[in-house]
Amino acid sequence: MSNPIEKQTSLxxxxxxxxxxxxxxxxxxxxxxxxGEVPVGALLVKDDSVIATGYNLSICRHDASAHAEMECxxxxxxxxENYRLLDTTxxxxxxxxxxxxxxxxxxxIGRLVFGAADLKTGAAGSVVDLVRSSAFNHQLEVTAGxxxxxxxxxxxxxxxxxxxxxxxxxxxxxxxGQ
Numbered sequence: 001m002s003n004p005i006e007k008q009t010s011l012x013x014x015x016x017x018x019x020x021x022x023x024x025x026x027x028x029x030x031x032x033x034x035x036g037e038v039p040v041g042a043l044l045v046k047d048d049s050v051i052a053t054g055y056n057l058s059i060c061r062h063d064a065s066a067h068a069e070m071e072c073x074x075x076x077x078x079x080x081e082n083y084r085l086l087d088t089t090x091x092x093x094x095x096x097x098x099x100x101x102x103x104x105x106x107x108x109i110g111r112l113v114f115g116a117a118d119l120k121t122g123a124a125g126s127v128v129d130l131v132r133s134s135a136f137n138h139q140l141e142v143t144a145g146x147x148x149x150x151x152x153x154x155x156x157x158x159x160x161x162x163x164x165x166x167x168x169x170x171x172x173x174x175x176x177g178q
Contacts, residue, residue, distance in 0.1 A: 015146075018113050021045060021091045022147045025115070028055040029093045029154055032068070035060055039158050042068035042092040044076045044085065044109070051088070052076035068092060069100035073107055084108045093151040095122035095144070101130040104140060111141040115151025 021043060028041025032055035041055045054071025058064055069092050077083050089111040090104060096114065101123035104112060112124060112131055123130045124142055131140040 017048070018091070018143060018146045021050075021089075022093070022113065022115055022151070024050070024053075025091045025093050026147070026151060026154060028053055028068070029151075032056040033154075033158055039154050040068040040092065040094045042072040042090060044072050044088050044090050046080075046085075046088045051079050065099065067097065067100050068094075069096050070103060073103050073109075077107070086110065089113060091146075094118055094155065095124050095126055096131070097121045098123040098128065098130060104131055105136050105138050108138050109140055111143070113143045113146050115145070115147050116155060117144065117148065 025041040025043050028043065029039035030041070032041060033039035035057070037056040037059050039056070041053070043050050043053045045051065052072050052075035054073075054075060055068045057066040057071060060066075069090065072090065072092075073085065076085050076088070083106075085107040088109050090109050091113045092100075093115040095116065095118040096104065096112070097118070098121070114124060117126045119126050121127060124140075125132075125144060130136070131142060133139065
């Protein structure tokens with residue numbers, strides 16, 4: 001018989017770990033932003049150790065597949081010398097898209113933890129749920145919304161700045177044309 005107090009303590013400890021790893025993912029997202037990329041960061045954890053990290057590089061690399069999750073999964077495969085990333089947890093600041101969710105299923109990642117939901121392209125429950133679909137031979141455990149507000153604000157602030165920069169550029173071009 002399991003002890004409910006021990007179970008709650010274990011859940012609380014996991015929540016603390018999840019937040020700590022998500023903060024690391026947010027720091028990776030900030031690195032992406034410094035490169036002019038959409039600020040999304042990811043890291044893969046096995047046995048309480050970070051084995052790989054990644055952040056968005058799609059703009060820099062002119063590569064639609066260079067999402068934070070894909071960069072992280074590629075790096076982890078090299079570290080583990082295996083495309084199957086069994087018994088791992090992927091932390092990412094934004095809910096994965098269908099491409100990234102598919103890669104997670106194929107890699108046999110055990111658990112996904114994400115921050116902000118993606119209401120336009122989220123494939124872990126917001127739009128579709130590929131990572132838990134019984135149609136596939138592998139399903140991930142999902143923990144959604146870890147530091148969701150902080151992760152969402154990081155993205156929102158980036159897009160607000162981008163819009164302001166575009167507006168300022170248009171105004172400068174308009175002034176030059178006078």
